[in-house]
Amino acid sequence: MEYEDRIVVFIDLLGFKDLLGSTVNKDGTDNSEGINTVIDAYNAIRDVWNLDAPNDKYLKSLPEGSKKITTFSDSIVISFLAKERSEIFYTLLEVKWMVMRLIDKGVLCRGAISYGKFIHSDRYLFGPALVEAYLLESKAANYPRIILDRSIIDLAGQAKSEHHSSDDEIEFVESLLEKDLDGMYFIDYFRKAQAELDDPDYDFPKYIDTLASKIRYGMNISKTPSRADLRVKFLWMKEKYNSLVDAVKNKEFLKYIESIDSNLYDFYKSLNKINPSNAVGVSRRKLK
Numbered sequence: 001m002e003y004e005d006r007i008v009v010f011i012d013l014l015g016f017k018d019l020l021g022s023t024v025n026k027d028g029t030d031n032s033e034g035i036n037t038v039i040d041a042y043n044a045i046r047d048v049w050n051l052d053a054p055n056d057k058y059l060k061s062l063p064e065g066s067k068k069i070t071t072f073s074d075s076i077v078i079s080f081l082a083k084e085r086s087e088i089f090y091t092l093l094e095v096k097w098m099v100m101r102l103i104d105k106g107v108l109c110r111g112a113i114s115y116g117k118f119i120h121s122d123r124y125l126f127g128p129a130l131v132e133a134y135l136l137e138s139k140a141a142n143y144p145r146i147i148l149d150r151s152i153i154d155l156a157g158q159a160k161s162e163h164h165s166s167d168d169e170i171e172f173v174e175s176l177l178e179k180d181l182d183g184m185y186f187i188d189y190f191r192k193a194q195a196e197l198d199d200p201d202y203d204f205p206k207y208i209d210t211l212a213s214k215i216r217y218g219m220n221i222s223k224t225p226s227r228a229d230l231r232v233k234f235l236w237m238k239e240k241y242n243s244l245v246d247a248v249k250n251k252e253f254l255k256y257i258e259s260i261d262s263n264l265y266d267f268y269k270s271l272n273k274i275n276p277s278n279a280v281g282v283s284r285r286k287l288k
Contacts, residue, residue: 003117003127006066007088007152009078009095010133011111013041014144014233016074019107037105044101045071048094067091068120076111077130079120086169088156092176092187095146096196099189104210108233112136113148115155143236145186153177153185190240191247201260205267208244215241215274242273 013019019041022034046052049069066081078095080087099109114136116129141147156173157166164172178188190211197203218234221227247253248268258265 005082006079006118007082007115008118008129008133009113010137011076011109013074014108041105041107048098086161089173096187108144110141111146143233147184147186190244238274245271245273
């Protein structure tokens, strides 16, 4: 057995300890609602890649090609051969779907993407690339984001689709990303989330409300100095959310929305940024 040159994605589910704590009542009995929440989170992950589909010649389970996916406890490892065409784009897109589905379940993610030598099979999972991805996640990601260096984007241009130029491939990859203040790129599940919803126009308000509720809740429970590390994470999310609000309240977007549905227009028109004075509580605005 030899190492392969692979792209490796390491993802950590944040707050998993608290989530597991909710599965047991104070008297030691099982909390069915908490258990189902954990199961729903796992299912949201597995459904993205159809991991539970039958694996026979008629119904082949995904993923195909060189992609491997391993889940254990609060961690997810995804990898594929670096030379596989367009796989960087498709994997980033799938990870984005997963992040958005988990947000709907109240679960946040942090992770990192690396490139290097790695062995990923049903029996073995090791290599320098995984160590690098783990260290990036734990030392550099800092916030609920999945980060990658510019070098990963450049690799996408080398492993382009046969129908794309290198520049085209890079442009598609960049359409899923945002460059943060520290120079790291991250999968943007704020301003660039709308296109990935089943019904982009009508599902986006619900997604925005879910994000806002999660951020307000997080800022509320992290007010004490002992939870300063948690508050930093939600302050980062707040800034990204407020940038999203700016984007959807620009004149061109509002004009487009008004031409579709007046209720949608009213939703976006009344959308407010999150600040310390309105961080407490849960948004209760709904479309009529």
